[in-house]
Amino acid sequence: MIRMAIFGFGTVGKGVAEVLLKKERLLKNLIGDFKVVAIADSKSSLYGDFDLREAIEYKIKHGRLPRDERARDLFDIESFDLLIEATPTNVFDGEPGLGYIREALKRGINVVTSNKGPLVVAFKELNDLAEKKGVHLGYEATVGGAMPVIKLVKKDLAGNQIIKILGILNGTCNYILSRMESEKIGYDQIILEAQQLGIAEADPSYDVEGIDAAAKLVIIANSLLGLDAKFEDVRITGIKNITPEAFDVALKKGYTIRLIAEADEDGKLEVAPRLVKLTNPLAVYGTLNALLIKADLAKELFVIGRGAGKYETASAIISDIIDIYAR
Structure with missing residues (x-):
């Protein structure tokens, strides 16, 4: 028992x-x-x-x-x-x-x-x-x-050296940026509606300032890249300054904007809004999370799933x- x-x-x-x-x-x-x-x-x-x-x-x-x-x-x-x-x-x-x-x-x-x-x-x-x-x-x-990360790499990619991880680790931010892209409405209106839907917290700062994504990045980097990283090692930029106008410029060139978390074997740790090609698998919508794992043997592996709930x-x-x- x-x-x-x-x-x-x-x-x-x-x-x-x-x-x-x-x-x-x-x-x-x-x-x-x-x-x-x-x-x-x-x-x-x-x-x-x-x-x-x-x-x-x-x-x-x-x-x-x-x-x-x-x-x-x-x-x-x-x-x-x-x-x-x-x-x-x-x-x-x-x-x-x-x-x-x-x-x-x-x-x-x-x-x-x-x-x-x-x-x-x-x-x-x-x-x-x-x-x-x-x-x-x-x-x-x-x-x-629900997106498998740790066991996927430790078991199914056992024997691989992980070189880099790159992904979207916060569903609230992805929801905000997705709606800003598709509906061309501002941050304040989207965050209010996200709170009413239960997607964003009453105090959304952990999400929109990149703190939640940075915390997840530290755990992933330590677990999969063998680092001994701390939260303060992550360079963090949130999404509060992103505007619908920024999406207008990006979309004309075939890009969108997403909050991307990145870590590599050399110790790089960063969370920041980045341009992502619309054809890139990381250009996911709504509250989805996504992670691109680069390994020496398996090369590139892409994982997508619901990151909260x-x-x-x-x-x-x-x-x-x-x-x-x-x-």
Whole structure:
């Protein structure tokens, strides 16, 4: 029996719980019996023998969980084998997720996370700690949502040296730029409508200033290029100064504009708006993410997928869980 804990019970955490219920029979065939024995959000928790479906309904109705113990307390209250860490991202100090992941690994608990912050702040430390303790740290969900990146390269491109990665790593920015291109309307109107649709956050700065894409780039570069990069190593330019007029000029020459993240084996790390040929596979539209991977043997590989969303992120988390426990 795999005993699971979920820390962070917002959109992503609830999404994972819903998928665990929906796919229960399939998952048990793949990994054996499992049970969620602890869940926690920022101010409340639930642990022991409880019904996961009822816990989801309680959180939706009351905005919290029934008990007052905090996530950190659950390490000493409940025994579990796997921590699903889905707390909000903080790229500057990684907390509170960094503390939870570090504590779990120290105790010999496997971890799967969607939280970019801890990996941006302490990538090498956490991976070294997992190796030392003989446990797994899965983080596919931190970089591309449903778009497979980490395992694709580590497994299917094993033996390749990755030379460069180039791509679109933020769906909100891509949505804004796509609409600006096609409808010739300004940033302020698009961001307001994107917020109303739930595509952009109430405070969209993490997205539009390039912070989210830069965080993902650091994780990808460290994982696939073997760098030891930090967030401050990335040169970042956001999209707030892009205008419909810029698209008029670009389109006349056969180009569009996209927020491109790039890293190479020499340590280049940059996120910035760039001209992209309309015939380039990176000229994707809407909230899609896309990544071009250049390798010494396989040459060029292009991946496209939905980079955010409750079930898209849950897809990557479930994939990591299966990867750890597949029989």
